[in-house]
Amino acid sequence: MSEHEAAPATAAGQDSRNLVTRMAAALVLAPVAIVCAYVGGWLWITLVTLAAIGLFVEWLMLTCAERNVGVTVSGIVALVLATPFLAVGRVEAALVVLGLGLIAVAVRSSAPRLWMIAGYFYAATAQLAAVVVRLDREAGLSALILVLLVVWATDIGGYFAGRAIGGPKLWPRVSPKKTWAGAVGGFAASLVVAALFAAFGVAKLLPMLLLGAVLSIASQFGDLFESAVKRHFGVKDSSHIIPGHGGLMDRLDGLVAAIVLAAIFGFWRHGVDGVGSGLMVW
Secondary structure, three states: OOHHHHHHHHHHHHHHHHHHHHHHHHHHHHHHHHHHHHHOHHHHHHHHHHHHHHHHHHHHHHOOOOOOHHHHHHHHHHHHHHHHHHHOOOHHHHHHHHHHHHHHHHHHOOOOHHHHHHHHHHHHHHHHHHHHHHHOOOOHHHHHHHHHHHHHHHHHHHHHHHHHHOOOEEEOOOEEEEEHHHHHHHHHHHHHHHHHHHHOOOOOHHHHHHHHHHHHHHHHHHHHHHHHHHHHHOOOOOOOOEOOOEOHHHHHHHHHHHHHHHHHHHHHHHOHHHHHHHHHOO
């Protein structure tokens, strides 16, 4: 067999092994997230805080700023101190703590200063949004599960549609592997999830389809945003903590964008105590 014949076979085998690794990791991580979301309370908030800390640290590593111990410690301490306030529903107090953390990070930052501040803001908004959506006793669980499933469906649908169909690239300068077929496939998969929520009587069909569509688009933009940051710094993966997926940022980029948008929309409709209802009750 020639070298030209062996190379595609090797690449195909590597892709297959990578797919198996991705699926195995997902089969472990997804149930953990679902269980924590279902239980809620301290369990969910602890998981979210740990993820936010991981996002912040990975961002600093990605932007070559992890050696600034003052920034790292200030950000982590603020994220941790906000946790008990979020656990008891004191969102305003948590905002004060996170705001003080932002000031501390800004004061202690050095070059690249704006990237350090942006990293803390990214992690803190993700933490806050993921918690306030779940805090709503009436519809927090269903709203959170909707966001999770829409993001996962977008990711899975996009992955398989992109591999099966291929075709023109979505934004090759930022993300060379993503295709328009993958984007459409992920979008379609999100609509299926939204329709299932309506079919089981959780919410009305049209609002769910619109919400699923918007969250899917947000998820894909979040993915592209993280790809653009990595491209800017010449990094392939944010870390290698998750087998087959890279780092937390690689795995949660779409979820961060979707959950933040969901929290903003829910807050706009029903206020801080009814974010979940703002998404699910029409």
